[in-house]
Amino acid sequence: MLVVVRVGSGREALMRWWAGWGVVAGVAVLAACGSSGDGGGVGASGSRSSEPSAGTSASASAGSSGAASGSATGGGPSSSPTASASPAGCAAGHTDVTVSPGDAVERHLCVRPGTVVSLVLRPRVDDKRWAAAHSSAPAFVLLSGWRVDSDGTAHTTLRCATVRPGAADVSVTAKTPDVAGAARPAFTLHVSVVPYPTQG
Structure with missing residues (x-):
């Protein structure tokens, strides 16, 4: 009985297997890096968007301070007492x-x-x-x-x-x-x- 072993075909199959595994591994690594980068960006972006900027905070505090002072002083200018008292x-x-x-x-x-x-x-x-x-x-x-x-x-x-x-x-x-x-x-x-x- 004659058995013919095709060494070349087995080597080619092994190389294709390694090549395929390398591609899969590379894709997995890239996907992991990409998802990790995207997740960090979204987290930073989300945290920045959820907190007001310093300018906005200053404006809001100034506005609230102005409103508080306006309410404390009774708003606009009041009427002249001399004209009504006489x-x-x-x-x-x-x-x-x-x-x-x-x-x-x-x-x-x-x-x-x-x-x-x-x-x-x-x-x-x-x-x-x-x-x-x-x-x-x-x-x-x-x-x-x-x-x-x-x-x-x-x-x-x-x-x-x-x-x-x-x-x-x-x-x-x-x-x-x-x-x-x-x-x-x-x-x-x-x-x-x-x-x-x-x-x-």
């Missing part, structure tokens, strides 16, 4: 104004339309006496009932306009009795007639 303090109906020695020679008074003001001037401590009272705008503030008592106390009534707003200066003069010359202003009341605020 009309709110205006006298209405009837009011008395008394001038005593040593008081300021000028005074301001805010009233509502139709207000009646009783002006009383106490006796002077110098050699002068109250002489007369005048209104710079009778259409807004009309004077009536001027009189001077025997003790030197002067009285007059101010009737303010009932419709229109406006202003007038009420000047009271004084002079030395039995001395020639005109009486000079000794006290001035600045009256402002301010309408009632409108509703709605």
